[in-house]
Amino acid sequence: MTPSTHTVAGHWIGGETVTGSAGTLPVVNPATGEVVAETPAGTAADVDRAVAAARAAFPAWSATTPQHRADVLRRLGAGLAARTEEIAQAITAEMGSPIGMSRTAQVAFPAAVLESIAGLADDFAWTEEVGNSLIVREPIGVVGAITPWNYPLHQVMAKLAPALAAGCTVVLKPSELTPLTAYLLFDAVTEAGLPPGVLNLVSGTGPVVGEALAGHPDVDLVSFTGSTATGARIMRLAADRIARVALELGGKSANVILPDADLATAVKVGVGNALLNSGQTCTAWTRMLVHRDRYDEALHLIATAVAGYRLGDPFDPATRLGPLVSAAQAQRVRGHIDRAVADGARLVAGGPDAPVPARGHFVAPTVFADVHPDSALAQEEVFGPVLAVIPFADTDEAVAIANNSKYGLAGAVWSADTDAALAVARRLRTGAVDINGAPFNPLAPFGGYKQSGLGRELGVHGLAEFCELKAIQR
Numbered sequence: 375m376t377p378s379t380h381t382v383a384g385h386w387i388g389g390e391t392v393t394g395s396a397g398t399l400p401v402v403n404p405a406t407g408e409v410v411a412e413t414p415a416g417t418a419a420d421v422d423r424a425v426a427a428a429r430a431a432f433p434a435w436s437a438t439t440p441q442h443r444a445d446v447l448r449r450l451g452a453g454l455a456a457r458t459e460e461i462a463q464a465i466t467a468e469m470g471s472p473i474g475m476s477r478t479a480q481v482a483f484p485a486a487v488l489e490s491i492a493g494l495a496d497d498f499a500w501t502e503e504v505g506n507s508l509i510v511r512e513p514i515g516v517v518g519a520i521t522p523w524n525y526p527l528h529q530v531m532a533k534l535a536p537a538l539a540a541g542c543t544v545v546l547k548p549s550e551l552t553p554l555t556a557y558l559l560f561d562a563v564t565e566a567g568l569p570p571g572v573l574n575l576v577s578g579t580g581p582v583v584g585e586a587l588a589g590h591p592d593v594d595l596v597s598f599t600g601s602t603a604t605g606a607r608i609m610r611l612a613a614d615r616i617a618r619v620a621l622e623l624g625g626k627s628a629n630v631i632l633p634d635a636d637l638a639t640a641v642k643v644g645v646g647n648a649l650l651n652s653g654q655t656c657t658a659w660t661r662m663l664v665h666r667d668r669y670d671e672a673l674h675l676i677a678t679a680v681a682g683y684r685l686g687d688p689f690d691p692a693t694r695l696g697p698l699v700s701a702a703q704a705q706r707v708r709g710h711i712d713r714a715v716a717d718g719a720r721l722v723a724g725g726p727d728a729p730v731p732a733r734g735h736f737v738a739p740t741v742f743a744d745v746h747p748d749s750a751l752a753q754e755e756v757f758g759p760v761l762a763v764i765p766f767a768d769t770d771e772a773v774a775i776a777n778n779s780k781y782g783l784a785g786a787v788w789s790a791d792t793d794a795a796l797a798v799a800r801r802l803r804t805g806a807v808d809i810n811g812a813p814f815n816p817l818a819p820f821g822g823y824k825q826s827g828l829g830r831e832l833g834v835h836g837l838a839e840f841c842e843l844k845a846i847q848r
């Protein structure tokens with residue numbers, strides 16, 4: 375079950391390895407193009423079997439106490455901690471994030487999410503009294519979890535931890551680009567003492583395994599993270615049986631820098647946020663909105679900051695930017711860059727001719743200034759290391775530009791006046807806003823307005839997504 379064996383034996387169903395019958399899918403190191411492993415190409419029959427195992431395990435697991443489930447989650451956390459280095463190496467090999475970032479953001483952060491969800495077991499409102507009613511929160515049932523490749527462990531953990539804490543059973547389909555991380559996690563699952571069938575893993579592609587899971591009549595909730603287009607498809611697949619969906623989708627977040635901000639810090643943090651994970655982050659602040667009075671100064675600071683990002687081998691600790699996840703993703707991102715040039719945006723750094731390593735799917739960090747707020751670069755999610763800088767004349771215009779998006783996932787505001795920043799934050803139509811680089815809070819609800827999604831992950835709000843509500847009148 376580990377990437378050290380070149381071919382992963384099978385799916386993980388009902389507590390056993392189930393050999394795949396439909397061939398394998400290659401896992402490719404995007405920095406070299408080499409195949410690092412093969413995983414089974416699952417089928418609809420594999421999904422049927424996994425859903426049946428999850429359904430069979432549901433009555434007993436849902437009847438355990440929240441404290442028992444929290445104990446299991448903590449044991450899972452210990453198993454993860456023991457595998458930090460192995461998982462970090464696997465993530466760098468399968469999706470190319472720099473090794474230092476794999477150890478911290480990619481592994482340590484989901485471990486903290488797991489711990490935080492386990493800690494909610496005692497305080498969560500499993501029951502409430504409202505007048506003559508007893509309100510009971512019960513596990514929703516069998517969850518189909520479908521996850522992307524950009525933060526392979528975090529995206530899985532943000533679903534598994536609350537699903538298990540709530541008393542649900544799960545069938546996971548990780549991204550076919552990054553399945554090795556999920557297999558390593560499942561080694562720890564067995565050790566944590568989860569009964570067979572509570573967690574199941576079917577490896578395979580979206581069109582085959584993902585569609586079979588999202589459309590399965592015995593899946594009660596489809597919890598999906600990925601692109602908005604796939605999210606819409608999942609909703610349609612779930613609609614015929616009125617199944618619940620929870621969707622974490624794309625973004626085009628605005629970083630609003632007001633004229634009194636500490637510009638050097640705002641630009642440094644803003645560029646770092648946009649380039650994190652080579653821009654493959656759904657919450658990335660990919661539109662930097664700067665007041666006209668400080669625009670030229672900001673562009674100079676941006677160019678200096680971007681020059682400090684070294685592109686290269688993600689296993690080299692000095693590398694700050696690795697490759698994009700695949701040849702197709704790199705090609706898509708280059709297409710966005712070419713289109714921005716054609717649309718008349720001004721190149722400040724990087725661009726189509728900037729040097730990149732000869733081997734691997736690298737794209738140079740690229741910044742465009744004078745980006746029109748309606749242009750494709752300001753409207754479409756690039757999911758690569760590309761920043762659009764847009765000037766504004768006053769706060770109303772900044773808010774209008776920030777909200778001129780079909781997405782509404784995240785954003786940022788910078789100002790010396792925190793009340794003014796808070797007033798702007800409240801006007802942004804997004805699920806999250808960070809003021810002056812405030813730290814991420816794993817207990818805060820995470821999710822989007824508009825086409826960025828439905829529902830919330832993390833903390834008590836994330837746990838509630840995996841519960842049904844029952845009102846008992848007395």
Ligand code: NAD
Nearest residue numbers: 521522523548549579580584585600601604622623624656
């Ligand atoms: P994707 O939508 O192509 O794939 C995501 C998952 O869905 C994968 O496991 C894939 O196999 C599966 N899938 C693909 N087609 C499917 C189908 N027809 N039916 C069922 N499942 C299907 O997205 P991606 O390219 O893996 O990830 C990048 C996208 O994810 C970006 O748009 C990004 O913004 C978004 N994302 C959002 C969040 C968030 O929390 N909001 C987090 C990370 C990524």
